[in-house]
Amino acid sequence: MSLSIDDVNRIAHLARIRVSGDEAVQYQGQLNGIFDLIAQMQAVDTAGVAPMAHARDLFQRLRADVVTEPNRREAFQSVAPQVADGLYLVPKVIE
Amino acid sequence: MQWETVIGLEVHTQLTTQSKIFSGASTAFGAEPNTQACQVDIALPGVLPVLNKGAVERAIRFGLAIGARLNRINVFDRKNYFYPDLPKGYQISQFTLPIVEGGALTIQVGDEEKTVRITRAHLEEDAGKSLHEDFHGLTGIDLNRAGTPLLEIVSEPDMRSAKEAVAYAKALHTLVTWIGTCDGNLQEGSFRCDANVSVRRPGGPLGTRREIKNLNSFRFLEQAIDYEIRWQIGEIEDGRAIQQATVLFDPDSGETRMMRTKEDAHDYRYFPDPDLLPVKLEEDWIERVRASLPELPQARQTRYRTEFGLSAYDAATLTSSRTLSDYFETVTAALPKADAKLAANWVMGELSAALNRAEIDIATSxxxxxxxxxxxxxxxxxxxxxxxAKQVFEAMWTEGGEPDAIIEAQGLKQMSDSGEVERIIDTVLAANQKSVEEFRAGKDKAFNALVGQVMKATKGKANPAQVNDLLRAKLAG
Structure with missing residues (x-):
């Protein structure tokens, strides 16, 4: 598999990254290099090997359903760039 | 031209845990903004999620209730997208190995019973809330809801009309509140529906679907789907193809409008969350949860029909909520003479009407x-x-008190002394010779008028059946 310039531009759009024409060509080469590595790994025979969801062969420990966290809004919001009425303020985003 | 509608629903049910799915912050509704958002919920660097056992247990409960397969090993994935109310930049969800797969729900549409298959149900965290007003061009973010546990329940595209979709949503609502995994509060957003709608030629290949997001009432669900069906058919009949898209329903205009097309669809880049290990469900845990399940609505409906001889409609109505069903069972069990039909009639009739008028739930009757x-x-x-009995009921409702005390105090006892009833009948007949003549001339209406007069004279305390019999005997004689 290899990526076209259109693919690179689409990925850049989805990632909200502005990419110039020269950069797109550069990234196309680098990304295709990664795909070559993936192709190399996919050539390995994994028949009969169960897929791993995690690098450790362990299972998740569960927490009891108990409220343990106090309200620490003041401390958390003291490092926020902008707050009002207890809310964090961010630039407007509307879909 | 004939069209067939195909609908599948995705329902987000908020689970009834005390704390969040990956943190120890409270999930209580209505707190001051950001007072229930801890370091995990606001995604400070270096924090780690720890899974809530209560959330997993509720998912098991639901899976068992719909006869689904429980994946003994299930995995949490990251669903990546950018939005300010999602501070980590990803939502922890389950993608390739959800906790629940398969299962089904039986729904009642009119007189017909139908099975809707369930594809899967997976655990995930809710996002925070964005407030777009009042902040001079900025958006306010409240992260109290961030990390609230959800079980997203995805159906197969088995529904063929808005009515069926509503019946399914209601049956699901009944079930999750019945087994206590969700409080079902639609106003607070504890139960939110997304509907995937497409139209096709009957028996033909599936049409392109559009997804209506975030419907939080059964009425909006029905309106939005009906509008969407008409719109899609109109488009196709005018020669335009349907584009796969996500749309929003505007309750004011009653229309759906485009939010985004497939072209701008998010690529969520799902991958297993390295912060969470796979979850293992031990058999003895599953069996303990199974043992704690109450008798389910479907089983009760069947029992009401076979054991009590109730109609399918009555059985379905009485099992529409667990409180209603439990109330009905208590009444039935406490009757001196077994008569489930009598109990059913009063619970669904007099009592439900009074509750509706007063807008109170049966739990607080x-x-x-x-x-x-x-x-x-x-x-x-x-x-x-x-x-x-209806008069006594009224008095019990408005003033409270025991039925016997009310009967005594208001002298509402039915007249059982036939001699007294006969004397009243004689007086009525003497005073209403015209009606008597008319009845003898073959006018049946005149008989009813006489019964009415007798009942009036006894202030409604005579037994109508007894009055009928005595009156007929006297008029014949």
Missing amino acids: PIGANRLARLLGRLQDGTLSGKL
Whole structure:
């Protein structure tokens, strides 16, 4: 598999990254290099090997359903760039 | 031209845990903004999620209730997208190995029963809330809801009309509240529906679907789907193809409008969350949860039909919520003479009407099940006629008190002394010679008028059946 310039531009759009024409060509080469590595790994025979969801062969420990966290809004919001009425303020985003 | 509608629903049910799915912050509704958002929920660097056992247990409960397969090993994935109310930049969800797969729900549409298959149900965290008003061009973010546990329940595209979709949503709502995994509060957003809608030629290949997001009432669900069906058919018949898209329903205009097309669809780049290990469900845990399940609505419906001889409609109505069903069972069990039909009629009739008028839930009914049963007992033993029983019910509702005390105080006992009834009948007949003549001339209406006069003279306390018999005997004689 290899990526076209259109693919690179689409990925850049989805990632909200502005990419110039020269950069797109550069990234196309680098990304295709990664795909070559993936192709190399996919050539390995994994028949009969169960897929791993995690690098450790362990299972998740569960927490009891108990409220343990106090309200620490003041401390958390003291490092926020902008707050009002207890809310964090961010630039407007509307879909 | 004929079209067939195909609908599948995705329902987000908020689980009834005390704390969040990956943190120890409270999930209580309505707190001051950001007072229930801890370091994990606001995604400070270096924090780690720890899975809530209560959330997993509720997912198991739901899976068992719909006869699904529980994945003994299931995995949490990251669903990546950018939005300010999602501070980590990803939502922890389950993608390739959800906790629940398969299962089905039986729904009742009119007289027909139908099975809707369930594809999967997976655990995930809710996002925070964005407030777009009042902040001079900025958006306010409240992260209290961030990290609230959700079980997203995805159906197969098995529904063929808005009515069926609503029936399914209601049956699901009944089930999750019945087994206690969700409080079902639609206003607070505890139960939110997304509907995937497409149209096709009957039996043909599936059409392109559009997804209507975030419907939080059964009425909007029905309106939005009906509008969407008409719109899609109109587009196709005008020669335009449907584009796969996500749309929003505007309750004010009653229309759906485009939010985004497939072209701008997010690529969520799902991958297993390295912060969470796979979850293992031990058999003894599953069995303990199974043992704790109550009798389910479907089983009760069947029992009401076979054991009590109730109609399918009555059985379905009485099992529409667990509180209603439990109330009905308590009344039935407390009646001096077994008569489930009588209990059903009063619970669905007089009581439900009074509750609706007063807009109160049966859980807080001013007349408890045992007190209602004592009233019905007086109906069974002939102390009260149906009409008098309704009067006593009214008094119990407005003033409270025991049925026997009310009967005594207001002198509502049905007349059982036939001699006294006969004397009143004689007086009525003497005073209404015209009606008597008319009845003898073959006018049946005149008979009813005479019964009415007798009932009036006894202030409604005579037994109507007894009055009928005595009156007929006298007029024949």
